[in-house]
Amino acid sequence: MLATELQVDSPLDVYRPRPARVIDVERLTPLENRFRLEWPDGRSLGHAPGQFVQVSMLGVGECPISICSSPTRSEYFELTVRRVGAVTSAIHQIEKGDLIGIRGPLGRGFDIERFVGRDIVIVAGGCALAPARSLIQYIMDERPRFGEFHLLYGARSPEELLFRDEIVTWERDESVSCHVTVDRAAGSWKGNVGVVTTLFGRLPKFDKPNTRAVVIGPPVMFKFVVMELLARGIPQKQIYCSLERRMKCGIGKCGHCQVNHLYACQDGPVFNLAELTNVREAIE
């Protein structure tokens, strides 16, 4: 009863990756590379900030990777991949010009319309600056459509900071208040030291009804940032977060990304915090 005895190809199969070409590779840290990709037929990916794709290394496996570029730059899309397992190690082997399997864009991203005209606070931790970058780039590319823009970013050490060149441009840009911190630093680091919530003291008082906050980061950071925002009077329904879970199929079937009754890959990964009331596993 081997299914391989019989094959009927289905071009629309949801599990079938399509080849994308790698047009640029940049080393961000010893563990993280940024890959710029395009479809061979020149189409755009058509994603929303916050969505993800499944990246296939045929023969090794598949893993979910956030799209770290904005749809406003539609001629390509970018992925930042941290080398942690078999698939991501294999991805790190690929070079400019190679083909790589992509399924997506998948999941629910940020609904930009809910941010237009609002003051924005983005709090990102660790490698979650990558998914946050798709939204940051969007806001920077269409800056006049948004109000005040605050960006808080924390990493464990200066060596682990992602997109350092871009951070410098954001810090210099007067239309953004960009603050960066590291948990611990040695040597030449002249910036802030401390967890990301220590940066809140640098922000002006929020225009509460008009502020929309975005939290993306590791599970430990999550709860504390949300508490900080709530303490500053931001209502739950104005806080958005992106949940990291194990996504195997990316289409709401395989069950790995369940967060109580929700599927992070289909219902999220971007959620409004109000949707997560009583979804205890989301923040715990």
Added chain:
Amino acid sequence: MQHPPVNSKPRSLGRVLCAIFFGHPQVIVLVPLSIGILVHAIVRLTHEEPTHGFTPAELVRCAGVLTALTMFAGLSIFYLVIVIMGILQKSGNGNSVTATRSTTEGLRLDCIITRKFLLERIAELGKSRTLIGPVARSDSHGHAPQHFYEVVKRPDEIALDFGYCVYGPKGVLLPARETLLQFDRVDGQFKARACIDDRPTAIVGVHPCDLHAIETLDVVFRDGPSDTHYLTRRENTFIVGIDCARPCTDGVFCGDIGTNLAAGGFDVMLYPLFDVVDASALRGFKCVGPESNGRCLGAMFGTEAGRRWFEGGPKEDFYIPEGKDIEIFDAYLDQKREAFPQEIEADWKDVPRILGRSYDSLLWKATSNRCYSCGSCNLVCPTCYCFDIQDENDLPVESGRRERTWDGCMLREFASVAGGHNFRDASANRLRHRILRKGAWIQQQTGHHGCVGCGRCDRACTAQISIKQIMNQLAEEARHAGN
């Protein structure tokens, strides 16, 4: 399947009249009424001698009324003809069925057949499909034989009198291991082809609980981005259900949920009427004794394909139930309802609410302390559909396969992510997740049962953890908490 030639039968007229009377009562009123009005109008027009002739205005009005009435009568008769033709067409093909009553649960007795008829039909089914059914298997330790769904060659290998199968039939639709893609990597290029299994299959002998479970799987794999692999296999699977007259074993709670009855999800549903009622009272043929045609079964059709399957079987072993037979079916169902004791100490409708408030209960840790996180409960559960995807390479490694295998939320690594964080590291959290999915969340997501009460997980547990006991203990907690 070949249809037998259409042959008019003496019983046709009576059947047509019955069907019109029960199925289309509006015709009974509409047709005679419109004809009556028409005749009346014509008679009045022609027989009442006008004293001084018609005025032109009266003539126009009469003509108008006459035209309208004629059209009305014409349409009514046209409708009658369509109804009759529809019925004749149905009754023309061999063994046929006209409308019979349904119970409140949507159950219906469409025909009565002998075992001989069924075996002949299964053999016919086996000519065009792979047959799968419950088969008794003994182990080498001298335990009593247990039933498993297996591929069979002959109809008589299928144990239709089985109690329960250790695993549900989900493996037929969602194999424990299947190939999703085949791929080749040549010169930096790659080709990936989807592997879709569209071979025709038939599962013969599915109990109502498992029919409900299949409905849940259907929704999971159909809604949202649909899963071609599952759906293609499902479309090509013919399902013959078989009803349980009584609980298959102690402790099952399908009766509490209502999943001990199924009104859909099958092509044909069989009812072992002889198990409960004195079937010798059946009108059509003698059902017991050496000279009988074999023990008889009732059947309900769920699909047109199911109906067609019974056409062309031996006619002497098939008949349409009427009167007394329907009473026997009703008696069977009455006795069945009595046969399933209440096992859950709460109304099943309240279970999602009870579970929703159980999040902080001590019971999760208390129970999970003895859990081995072996995943046996996931393995045997007919509604557990979670899976993992892995790549397998051929040698040389230019080609390979992407495979899907069953996975289980009770296994420790199920919710861990790259980098090592595990979102359900404690076994108490995994147990709570599973029970809440079964009793509340799957229902919330799909609108179908997350748990069908089959009791398989309770029987399979290597640590004697019982979902039924957990639900009953939580129901008790809820009663004390006053909610």
